Amino acid sequence: MTADRLAGGLYRKRGVPAESVPEMSEEQNKDGGAVEFGAEALVAYEEILTHYPERRAALMPVLWLAQHEFGWLSPQVLSYVSDLMELPLGWVEGVATFYTMFYKRPMGKYHLQVCTNISCYLRGADDILGALRRQLGIAPGETTPDAKFSLDRAEWLGSCGTAPMLQIGDKQYVENLTVEKVIDLVAKLERGEEV
Amino acid sequence: MSEKLLLRFEDVSTDLSDIDNYVSDGGYETARAALRDRSPGEIVEAVKDSGLRGRGGAGFPTGLKWTFVPKGTGKPVYLLCNADESEPGTFKDRQILEHDPHQLIESMIISAYAIGCIDAYIYIRGEFSTGYETLCRAVADAYAKGFLGKGIFGGDTEVNIHVHRGAGAYICGEETGLIESIEGKRAHPRNKPPFPAVYGVFGCPTIVNNVETLSCVKHIIERGADWFKSIGPESGPGPKLYGVSGHVKKPGVFELPMGTSLRELIEVHAGGLRDGRKLKAVIPGGSSVPVLRADEIDINMDFDSVAKAGSMLGSAGVIVMDDSTDMVAVLRRISHFYHHESCGQCTPCREGTGWLEKILARIEEGHGTPADLEKLDSVAKSMMGTTVCVLSDAAAMPVRSFLDKFRDEFTAAVSGASGRGGESARAVA
Ligand SMILES: Cc1cc2nc3c(=O)[nH]c(=O)nc-3n(C[C@H](O)[C@H](O)[C@H](O)COP(=O)(O)O)c2cc1C
Ligand code: FES
Numbered sequence: 001m002t003a004d005r006l007a008g009g010l011y012r013k014r015g016v017p018a019e020s021v022p023e024m025s026e027e028q029n030k031d032g033g034a035v036e037f038g039a040e041a042l043v044a045y046e047e048i049l050t051h052y053p054e055r056r057a058a059l060m061p062v063l064w065l066a067q068h069e070f071g072w073l074s075p076q077v078l079s080y081v082s083d084l085m086e087l088p089l090g091w092v093e094g095v096a097t098f099y100t101m102f103y104k105r106p107m108g109k110y111h112l113q114v115c116t117n118i119s120c121y122l123r124g125a126d127d128i129l130g131a132l133r134r135q136l137g138i139a140p141g142e143t144t145p146d147a148k149f150s151l152d153r154a155e156w157l158g159s160c161g162t163a164p165m166l167q168i169g170d171k172q173y174v175e176n177l178t179v180e181k182v183i184d185l186v187a188k189l190e191r192g193e194e195v
Numbered sequence: 196m197s198e199k200l201l202l203r204f205e206d207v208s209t210d211l212s213d214i215d216n217y218v219s220d221g222g223y224e225t226a227r228a229a230l231r232d233r234s235p236g237e238i239v240e241a242v243k244d245s246g247l248r249g250r251g252g253a254g255f256p257t258g259l260k261w262t263f264v265p266k267g268t269g270k271p272v273y274l275l276c277n278a279d280e281s282e283p284g285t286f287k288d289r290q291i292l293e294h295d296p297h298q299l300i301e302s303m304i305i306s307a308y309a310i311g312c313i314d315a316y317i318y319i320r321g322e323f324s325t326g327y328e329t330l331c332r333a334v335a336d337a338y339a340k341g342f343l344g345k346g347i348f349g350g351d352t353e354v355n356i357h358v359h360r361g362a363g364a365y366i367c368g369e370e371t372g373l374i375e376s377i378e379g380k381r382a383h384p385r386n387k388p389p390f391p392a393v394y395g396v397f398g399c400p401t402i403v404n405n406v407e408t409l410s411c412v413k414h415i416i417e418r419g420a421d422w423f424k425s426i427g428p429e430s431g432p433g434p435k436l437y438g439v440s441g442h443v444k445k446p447g448v449f450e451l452p453m454g455t456s457l458r459e460l461i462e463v464h465a466g467g468l469r470d471g472r473k474l475k476a477v478i479p480g481g482s483s484v485p486v487l488r489a490d491e492i493d494i495n496m497d498f499d500s501v502a503k504a505g506s507m508l509g510s511a512g513v514i515v516m517d518d519s520t521d522m523v524a525v526l527r528r529i530s531h532f533y534h535h536e537s538c539g540q541c542t543p544c545r546e547g548t549g550w551l552e553k554i555l556a557r558i559e560e561g562h563g564t565p566a567d568l569e570k571l572d573s574v575a576k577s578m579m580g581t582t583v584c585v586l587s588d589a590a591a592m593p594v595r596s597f598l599d600k601f602r603d604e605f606t607a608a609v610s611g612a613s614g615r616g617g618e619s620a621r622a623v624a
Binding site: 095 | 271280284289320321322357360361362363364365376378446478514516524525529532
């Protein structure tokens with residue numbers, strides 16, 4: 001399976017655009033190490049299965065687990081999940097590509113996603129994104145050469161009361177942003193400080 | 196209504212997401228008493244009698260929906276809590292999830308008991324990581340206290356709650372998309388009928404309710420249907436969470452009686468507009484509902500009144516725009532969103548949302564022609580009522596209403612002398 005097929009092909013509509021998915025290489029595989037759950041992850045896997053009457057239904061939480069274990073859902077990871085859960089590979093790929101929070105490419109250590117939807121837009125999201133572009137020297141969809149930062153636009157993060165805002169990875173929200181705040185945020189992350 | 200219920204956490208000094216604090220505050224007593232003293236049928240009746248209507252967007256009567264669950268099928272019944280909170284402009288459920296999750300859990304115990312459900316799921320959007328963690332901890336704590344699982348409160352009822360994390364797809368908020376997603380699939384909405392109450396998740400009878408809807412149940416059971424009915428209009432009463440965002444001084448979520456006036460919401464609760472600015476437009480119920488002009492805000496924010504004014508209460512996510520707002524740019528953002536989020540299974544929606552965005556991009560960048568306005572309107576028309584789910588209608592409605600209410604601005608934008616273009620125009624490209 002090529003990365004191109006993973007990203008596009010049948011699943012064009014909600015997949016990531018083909019050009020943003022790099023070809024797999026040894027380099028990127030190293031990122032995740034061996035593609036197999038360790039003992040702890042296997043325990044978590046078994047626990048997940050208990051929440052659903054059929055195994056297939058556990059696919060999304062298992063993909064989350066795999067993403068936390070391996071950093072992103074490379075073709076190898078998807079193939080491992082497909083074997084583990086005894087689901088067709090095409091099915092696993094189909095689900096992985098449908099949901100935007102499942103990474104189909106390696107991400108920088110800090111994945112900054114700026115909400116650019118309406119309430120954030122009304123309160124200056126474009127200025128925030130612009131400041132980040134300048135500060136990091138990358139455009140949305142790109143990662144810095146030192147693999148520290150990835151930048152993206154997000155569609156709606158459910159935080160309009162504290163707009164503009166951004167999300168770091170699948171974790172933290174940083175709200176009520178200003179250009180100064182966001183520059184400060186990058187500096188802190190650069191130094192590895194808590195934000 | 197001075198006392199807050201849904202947002203009680205704002206009034207108390209302790210952290211209600213901590214189960215001990217919640218219990219000291221009287222928490223779980225309503226569920227305990229309900230399971231001990233009332234039959235499931237009595238609870239369904241009380242909810243029906245209260246007039247509670249769904250807070251997820253459609254306003255369907257909750258008690259009535261519960262009666263659609265067929266009896267004696269031999270299949271399990273599922274209760275799904277819709278915590279996808281995916282409609283732009285909406286950020287109300289998050290308050291409950293992050294600050295008072297036990298209110299939701301207690302309400303779900305009562306609701307599950309009422310409809311005969313043993314396994315309930317909360318589908319929380321993937322982006323809400325704090326809410327997810329808070330919820331997982333709250334559910335674990337409730338199990339540890341014997342409030343969930345087998346033989347809860349020492350009786351013979353079993354209720355389990357599972358938390359299912361989404362992963363970024365607006366369409367999972369649509370109830371059948373949500374069901375498909377829980378089943379481990381791409382969230383392609385299903386044709387209805389059959390409705391979920393008859394054939395839902397795992398092929399079993401399923402009730403889908405919004406976080407805020409379910410959270411009301413505990414209060415109805417505690418204080419009675421008559422109390423609930425005494426708040427706001429008869430046609431859809433109760434306390435209501437309104438989220439106000441955009442160009443106001445104090446954006447936020449406000450708990451007020453259903454039917455509070457839109458003007459009061461904006462001018463009093465949200466602190467009015469930023470200094471020196473005048474109101475231009477308001478989207479009253481999340482980005483998919485028709486926009487209102489500044490002279491149309493003297494309406495009550497309840498299902499029927501907003502509908503009468505030609506819009507919808509939807510998710511009560513109020514987006515306020517002042518006179519500095521470029522309506523073409525705003526509409527382009529909205530259209531970009533729906534294009535990005537269309538699941539792609541129906542042609543009018545998949546192609547239509549793309550066309551809307553493309554034409555609006557052209558107009559915003561100063562390359563539009565008068566014919567583009569007609570095209571926008573005809574594409575939008577062709578998208579309504581022609582697809583499996585109403586995302587397509589949700590994408591079309593704002594286009595038609597923006598064109599209708601702010602025609603001059605769109606006409607000027609395609610006049611050739613608009614001076615459009617530049618950085619902001621390219622930002623969503
Ligand atoms: C495109 C689309 C998105 C929706 N998003 C949500 C949502 O994020 N949260 C929600 O509770 N309901 C949402 N709904 C409504 C649900 O389909 C469903 O009607 C609701 O969850 C039922 O709960 P209620 O009766 O308590 O309102 C959405 C509907 C559509 C068509
Ligand atoms: S059926 Fe796919 S978005 Fe509506």
